[in-house]
Amino acid sequence: xxxxxxxxxxxxxxxxxxxxxxxxxxxxxxxxxxxxxxxxxxxxxxxxxxxxxxxxxxxxxxxxxxxxxxxxxxxxxxxxxxxxxxxxxxxxxxxxxxxxxxxxxxxxxxxxxxxxxxxxxxxxxxxxxxxxxxxxxxxx
Numbered sequence: 001x002x003x004x005x006x007x008x009x010x011x012x013x014x015x016x017x018x019x020x021x022x023x024x025x026x027x028x029x030x031x032x033x034x035x036x037x038x039x040x041x042x043x044x045x046x047x048x049x050x051x052x053x054x055x056x057x058x059x060x061x062x063x064x065x066x067x068x069x070x071x072x073x074x075x076x077x078x079x080x081x082x083x084x085x086x087x088x089x090x091x092x093x094x095x096x097x098x099x100x101x102x103x104x105x106x107x108x109x110x111x112x113x114x115x116x117x118x119x120x121x122x123x124x125x126x127x128x129x130x131x132x133x134x135x136x137x138x139x140x
Contacts, residue, residue, distance in 0.1 A: 007057045017054035021042045082134045092129040094118055 010026035020040040087096035094114040121137040
């Protein structure tokens with residue numbers, strides 16, 4: 001969906017502005033995500049450049065862009081953290097987890113304990129964590 005189309009879907013009364021109430025309703029109808037009136041007002045205030053308490057199309061678009069940029073930052077941070085633990089650029093093994101935890105000053109864990117930690121989030125059962133499995137673990 002293009003930004004003007006999304007904006008129009010949120011702008012229920014067609015006045016060219018999105019209120020906190022319309023933001024809440026739009027999030028529920030498009031993403032089934034419930035949001036309090038206070039949270040909607042806080043989000044709106046964060047991007048309301050002209051201070052009128054409503055979002056015009058440009059402000060609404062900056063909200064969507066900001067969310068995408070925030071997701072990119074989260075992904076880069078997760079990639080860096082994954083790199084600390086991975087034995088190669090593609091997986092975290094029980095041995096690499098043990099080494100990293102030891103370097104970080106964590107109490108000494110055996111390889112079997114690290115294997116058990118990995119097993120909880122090893123979705124494909126291969127005994128190691130891929131980046132996607134690590135991401136799921138970090139978001140849990």
